[in-house]
Structures are given as C-alpha cells and as structure tokens.
Amino acid sequence: MDDTGAHPLDTRPADTHPVPTSAASAPAPRGTFDAVIAGAGAAGLSLACHLANAGWGDRVLLVDDGSHPLEHRSWAWWSTGAELLAPFASSAVEHLWLAGEGWRRRVALEPYAYRRITGPQLSAATDRLIGGRQGYRRVVGSVRSASRDGTGCRVEIELTEPDGNRTVEVTARWVFDSVGLGAQAQSRSPEAYLDFYGLHVECETDAFDPGTATLMDFRTDQSAGAAFVYVLPTSARRALVERTVFAFSDTYDRDAEITRHEDRVREYVRAHVNTLDYRVTGREIGTIALPRGPAATPAGPVIPIGARAGMVKASTGYGFERIQRHSAAIAGCLDRGVSPGSAARDHRWSRALDHALLRVIRHDPTTAVEIFAALLTRNSGPRILAFLDEDASLIAQLRLFATLPLAPFARAHAHLLSGGRPRGAPAHRI
Ligand SMILES: Cc1cc2nc3c(=O)[nH]c(=O)nc-3n(C[C@H](O)[C@H](O)[C@H](O)COP(=O)(O)OP(=O)(O)OC[C@H]3O[C@@H](n4cnc5c(N)ncnc54)[C@H](O)[C@@H]3O)c2cc1C
Structure with a gap:
C-alpha cells in the first residue's frame, strides 16, 4: 500500500517545506516540562498551536519519531473559518457536488467552506505559532513510555540524532498522547475501514470547476461494498479523482479489489468527467481505519488526543475538525487551571x-x-x-x-x- 496519508477528500502532492525541527544541534531536552506532546501529527501539532496561542506553558516538548512523514500528508475539513488553523489552509471551496444514480446536485456551503491543509503547511503554522513562545521545542525521537510520578509523569524518549540514538528521561505535568503509550495491541478483526484509490489526472482541455469539489458521488460500482467517488479539482484541467469503498476486513478482499479500483476510477472519468484526453500524474492509495471500540480515556496526567481519543468519526473517516475542537478545549481547560482530561466532548x-x-x-x-x-x-x-x-x-x-x-x-x-x-x-x- 502506498499510504500517502491523504484522505479521499483531500489529496494533492504536498508542498515542500522543511518538516520537524531536528534535534541535531540543539541540546537534548532535560528537566521538567509543563507538557510533553507524544506524536506531532494532526493532533500533536494542532494542540501545540492551541497551547501556544493561549499563551499556556513555559516548557512544552513536542516529540515525533518521523514514522508518518508530514511531507506526504494533508487533511481536509469543513468549517466556518473561526478556528485557529483556518487561515493556514491552502484552499477553501464554497460549493460541493453531491450525486448518485439518477441525481446530481450542487450545494452552496456558506457559512462553511471546505478547506485543506498539507502536512508541511501545518508544520509551518506550528513553527510560526510556537515561535513566539521560547520554551516550546520540537524534537525528533520516539516516546517510549510515560509512567506516573507524583502528580506528573516520567517520560522516556529515544532521541534520533545524527550520530545515533540516545535515550533521555524528562518529567512532565501533562503528557498528551497521540501514539498509544502503553496501549495494548488491539484485536485486528473485524476492522471497518475506508479503502481509497485516487488518480491525479491532467486533462487536455478544461474539465473541472476549481471552485467546486465533489464530496460524494455514488455513481460507481457498488459490488464490493458501498462506494463513492470524490473529486478535488486544483485547476480547470487538473484534479484528484478518488474512489472510496466502505470495507470490512472479514468480508472485503483488498488485494483483489485494488486491481479493480483503478478501472473503476477510469470508468468514472470517462463517464462523468466526460473526457478520454487525460494523463495520470500520480496516485493516492490508502486506508482510514473507522474506529470500533471505545476511545482511549485519560489516565491521570496522560491525556489521549487525536485518533486514539476517538476523534475520527466512524461513519466518515474525518477527524481534523474534531481534533481542532479538542485542542481548543484542552487549551481552554489548562488556561482556566482545570484538568484537560475533561476537555473531550461526549460523542x-x-x-x-x-x-x-x-x-x-x-x-x-x-x-x-x-x-x-x-x-x-x-x-x-x-x-x-x-x-x-x-x-x-x-x-x-x-x-x-x-x-x-x-x-x-x-x-x-x-x-x-x-x-x-x-x-x-x-x-x-x-
Ligand atoms: C490516510 C488518512 C488520511 C486522512 N485524511 C483526513 C482528512 O483529510 N480529513 C480529516 O478530517 N481526517 C482525515 N483522517 C483522519 C484523521 O484526521 C487522521 O488520522 C489524523 O492524522 C489523526 O491524527 P493523530 O494525531 O491522532 O495521528 P497522526 O496524524 O497519525 O499522528 C501521529 C504521529 O505520531 C508519530 N508517532 C508514532 N509513534 C510515535 C512514538 N512512539 N513517538 C513519537 N512519535 C510517534 C507519527 O509519526 C505521527 O506523526 C485521515 C486518516 C488517514 C489514516
């Protein structure tokens, strides 16, 4: 699987921007932090942005091991634009196509817009927001464990440095965990997931309206499970055309389907984009797990965030907007001196x-x-x-x-x- 980390609803080649600040020349983190954020993906970066924006914390450490490089990731969400990260989005469309057999409609989204941010853009936004707070740091390393120590935690981090790895231990009042510290391996079966396959196409003539994305078009083969096509134009001639199937691991044969996926996407381009004159400039292939069991819950100073905290919606695979709300709520709690364990909405x-x-x-x-x-x-x-x-x-x-x-x-x-x-x-x- 070429998991580009992109959602059916939002994938384009990422911009180039240097992603996490390496620990290379900086001294290793030591001592006591107000918070350690384990994992700097969507949730870790968003939380760092919100904490910095709230002016909370003198020492905050953000650690990522680079296992999901930001260069290849991006997130789409819809919002009214009031959230902290909205101004950093690379695009915002205000109309969507919705379609199925025998019907098609174009809807206006106002007061919402459909936005997208790439990993490098999110990283740059984070650097900008935490740049104003001296005690905030990003390092490359793997958070190994967090164990209770009085009212806080001892956190073991294996730092990735140019001359090899080295393990350090710091203490923190709060640990925000997007990586599953100490979590038991989950039973794998049966798993519900979205299986997506997209083609970046470039047409010879104008074929798309760049101001309108197609959120869901069910006019595609449904024999392997409920399926829809998503189209995100980046210009009048270029778009990502992506097909997504709701898959269940005990009944869905992903290996067999993956070969059919591309044919189905090409059928869609022929029938509904109405063109044969196009070339494929890239592919987006991946899965998004749809959460089944209960989300991880706060345990004293260790607060789950992101997908682990149940922020990915089981029926759509979207999580970015919920992550923003959770991050804002955590920052609000800390600002008021309230435990951030109570920040998650009851879903x-x-x-x-x-x-x-x-x-x-x-x-x-x-x-x-x-x-x-x-x-x-x-x-x-x-x-x-x-x-x-x-x-x-x-x-x-x-x-x-x-x-x-x-x-x-x-x-x-x-x-x-x-x-x-x-x-x-x-x-x-x-
Ligand atoms: C392919 C895909 C595309 C998605 N697209 C969208 C979308 O467009 N819109 C939307 O709303 N939702 C989307 N989602 C759902 C959800 O928003 C994302 O899964 C989101 O990235 C979850 O954020 P997270 O921080 O929990 O996890 P991640 O973003 O995966 O971040 C976890 C981070 O932890 C790091 N890490 C892992 N282990 C360690 C360790 N031991 N120590 C330190 N760092 C570690 C990883 O490198 C990673 O950067 C998508 C999900 C997937 C799987």
Whole structure:
C-alpha cells in the first residue's frame, strides 16, 4: 500500500517545506516540562498551536519519531473559518457536488467552506505559532513510555540524532498522547475501514470547476461494498479523482479489489468527467481505519488526543475538525487551571448513530446508499455538513432525521441482536 496519508477528500502532492525541527544541534531536552506532546501529527501539532496561542506553558516538548512523514500528508475539513488553523489552509471551496444514480446536485456551503491543509503547511503554522513562545521545542525521537510520578509523569524518549540514538528521561505535568503509550495491541478483526484509490489526472482541455469539489458521488460500482467517488479539482484541467469503498476486513478482499479500483476510477472519468484526453500524474492509495471500540480515556496526567481519543468519526473517516475542537478545549481547560482530561466532548450519541450507519453499510450496502441519497438530496449543504461534523442542534438533527428512511437502522440493529451476519462472515461487533 502506498499510504500517502491523504484522505479521499483531500489529496494533492504536498508542498515542500522543511518538516520537524531536528534535534541535531540543539541540546537534548532535560528537566521538567509543563507538557510533553507524544506524536506531532494532526493532533500533536494542532494542540501545540492551541497551547501556544493561549499563551499556556513555559516548557512544552513536542516529540515525533518521523514514522508518518508530514511531507506526504494533508487533511481536509469543513468549517466556518473561526478556528485557529483556518487561515493556514491552502484552499477553501464554497460549493460541493453531491450525486448518485439518477441525481446530481450542487450545494452552496456558506457559512462553511471546505478547506485543506498539507502536512508541511501545518508544520509551518506550528513553527510560526510556537515561535513566539521560547520554551516550546520540537524534537525528533520516539516516546517510549510515560509512567506516573507524583502528580506528573516520567517520560522516556529515544532521541534520533545524527550520530545515533540516545535515550533521555524528562518529567512532565501533562503528557498528551497521540501514539498509544502503553496501549495494548488491539484485536485486528473485524476492522471497518475506508479503502481509497485516487488518480491525479491532467486533462487536455478544461474539465473541472476549481471552485467546486465533489464530496460524494455514488455513481460507481457498488459490488464490493458501498462506494463513492470524490473529486478535488486544483485547476480547470487538473484534479484528484478518488474512489472510496466502505470495507470490512472479514468480508472485503483488498488485494483483489485494488486491481479493480483503478478501472473503476477510469470508468468514472470517462463517464462523468466526460473526457478520454487525460494523463495520470500520480496516485493516492490508502486506508482510514473507522474506529470500533471505545476511545482511549485519560489516565491521570496522560491525556489521549487525536485518533486514539476517538476523534475520527466512524461513519466518515474525518477527524481534523474534531481534533481542532479538542485542542481548543484542552487549551481552554489548562488556561482556566482545570484538568484537560475533561476537555473531550461526549460523542456517545453520535458514536451510536455512526455505528448504526456502519451496521447498515455492512449488512445492506444498497440501503445504505439510499440513506446517503436521502441525506444528500433532502437537506441543505450546511445542514448536511453540520450533521456530519456533529455541530447540529438537536432541532436541526431531528429535522434531518425526518428526511431519512429510519427502518433500515432498526433492521440493522435487530439483525445484530439476532446474531445475524453476512454469509461466510464470522461473528463481529459491527
Ligand atoms: C490516510 C488518512 C488520511 C486522512 N485524511 C483526513 C482528512 O483529510 N480529513 C480529516 O478530517 N481526517 C482525515 N483522517 C483522519 C484523521 O484526521 C487522521 O488520522 C489524523 O492524522 C489523526 O491524527 P493523530 O494525531 O491522532 O495521528 P497522526 O496524524 O497519525 O499522528 C501521529 C504521529 O505520531 C508519530 N508517532 C508514532 N509513534 C510515535 C512514538 N512512539 N513517538 C513519537 N512519535 C510517534 C507519527 O509519526 C505521527 O506523526 C485521515 C486518516 C488517514 C489514516
């Protein structure tokens, strides 16, 4: 798998910007920190930005081992633009296409815009925001462990240095963990994930509207599972055209499907971009795990953040906006002198809905596509996005539910309770 770290909804070759500040010439970190942030991906970097912006902490250490290089990553999200990182996004589109068999609609997103930030841009934004705080540092290394020590933690870090690795121990009042320190290996099966395959295409003539992305177009083969195509134009002639399948590891044969994926994407370009004159300039292939079990919870001074903290939405694979909210809430708690362990929103209701939808997608993908069609055709763009982002008021949610066929949710639930499962599939939780 060539996991570029990009989402179905947001992938383009990354810009070049030097990513993490190496520990090369700086002295090794030692002593006591207000916080150690383990992992400098979406959550670690976002949190550092929010803490620095809030003016919190005299000594904050951000550690990343480079196992997921930022150069090849990017994140898309939608927002009203009020969040700290919105100004650092490389693009913001204000219209989306939504489509399925026999229908297609273009929706305005206002007050939202659909934004995208590359790993190097996020890294540069972080350097800029933490640049104003002297005690903030980024180092390259692997956080090995965090063990309770009084009200804080002892943190063991294996630093990556030009002349070899060296292990140091520091203490910290808080450890923000996006890497799973001390976590038990999770059972791998059954796993729900998004399996995506994208082609960067360059057409001979104008074929795309750069101001409009295609969020979900279900006019693609559904035989391997509920599937949709995403199109992100970067100019009138260039776009990423990406196909995503909701996959379940005990029933989905990824090796077999990967060879078919490209044909399906090319079929889509032929039929819906309406061109044969294009060349492929790159590929985006990867998976996004859709969380199943409970999220990691705070344990004293160790606070999970990011995907581990349940910030990736199980029915969409999006997590960036939730990570922003969580980061802002953590900074707010620390600023007020409150434990950041209480910063995570309660996602139980949304998680229950996500899992119900995933069950329908798994057991009855045809009906699932009908549910998506109802959601996407009977609601305004902002209402859809607010719902998907868990930003909708109760009234707005009820209005939206009134547009959906709810019987399949009940059937999927009953199916689960009766122990039913697809032919040949072992028992499962989803
Ligand atoms: C391929 C992919 C694309 C996605 N695209 C989007 C998107 O476009 N929009 C969206 O909203 N959501 C997206 N998501 C979902 C979610 O937002 C991302 O998974 C997000 O990156 C999660 O942030 P994180 O900080 O928890 O993990 P990561 O961003 O993966 O960060 C973890 C970091 O920890 C480092 N690390 C690992 N082990 C150690 C260690 N022991 N010590 C130090 N560092 C370590 C890694 O190098 C990495 O940088 C995507 C998910 C995937 C898998």
